[in-house]
């Protein structure tokens with residue numbers, strides 16, 4: 001459920017008309033709903049009532065400080081994958097004790113910073129990382145709490161670019177080899193291997209791959225304990241999918257996911273961490289754009305809008321489907337087929353192909369739905385298009401939470417060296 005609905009013929013985010021925001025700040029822009037963000041966090045946490053679970057929001061999905069702060073106010077911690085994300089999480093008010101640090105390529109500088117601010121847990125993804133972290137912690141007289149991220153060799157049955165749990169993926173340590181790494185960790189005085197971690201991919205629409213991975217992890221916990229390792233924490237990552245096609249593809253509800261967790265993990269008595277990203281923010285955001293031209297091709301009609309692949313790369317990168325709604329509620333439901341494209345000079349610049357929409361003309365506004373996750377964070381300035389701004393709605397109010405840069409700011413970032421000055 002989300003809070004984007006037609007009111008008096010106009011698509012609104014909570015109590016604010018998206019047309020009004022478009023008039024105020026121009027297009028394109030991302031718009032997020034606070035009520036939807038809060039609701040998603042609550043639904044997730046309610047699903048785990050009675051289980052020792054905590055939510056560490058995966059900041060990569062949408063790292064705007066205001067979005068993180070909204071979720072932090074609901075009690076969320078953070079899952080971060082870089083020093084930049086760690087700094088964002090803290091700047092948004094999340095205590096280091098509620099932050100876990102994932103990622104295959106943590107640098108010495110990043111880990112040193114994370115140790116110094118006192119994050120809760122490192123999710124270690126390789127042996128060289130373990131050795132480096134041990135050295136950095138020892139040099140500071142600290143003990144780093146870690147979970148080892150295991151690669152369970154499970155097919156997540158999602159798009160290949162966002163599947164992370166197969167043996168051929170770069171993520172985690174093979175579940176077969178992990179016991180040897182726990183044995184090594186036990187020798188390192190500056191390391192406390194208190195947990196195990198798994199994340200097999202994103203936008204999972206079936207519980208089966210989760211079940212296969214969770215069973216493997218549960219079996220490992222039992223085996224590791226038998227070898228004397230004190231495993232008290234399990235981090236089950238994120239990955240639960242969201243509906244992108246309205247009511248036509250509803251992935252498992254968090255309640256079903258939580259029941260699976262209880263069934264597969266409950267007997268172990270471990271503290272649980274979850275790292276959902278998309279589930280919390282995906283359907284809490286839309287990308288609003290204006291039609292520039294309607295162009296008739298030989299055998300297609302192109303709806304050329306002012307949002308492009310640099311603003312939302314998901315359709316071209318992952319063949320992702322995003323529902324498109326007109327901001328003005330259509331009076332006539334007759335459908336026309338459009339290729340919805342942006343101004344960027346690449347054939348890969350599209351938002352939707354062969355999409356049936358009601359009639360649109362230049363100047364009309366559209367909302368690209370379910371764009372709150374992996375939208376703005378993956379935006380670029382390709383074609384020297386200003387980075388797309390972000391808006392947060394709260395009831396009848398809205399705030400610009402990232403402004404559109406002006407061209408002077410953009411050009412100022414480049415420097416012409418002395419030898420080229422004339």
Ligand code: LLP
Pocket residue numbers: 058061079102103162199201202203237238239240275276277278279314318373374
């Ligand atoms: N934890 C780890 C270690 C992750 O790598 C990820 C996502 C998450 C949690 C959160 O997963 P979620 O709950 O959001 O599925 N850009 C792609 C998705 C990339 C996901 C990367 N890792 C997309 O737009 O579909």
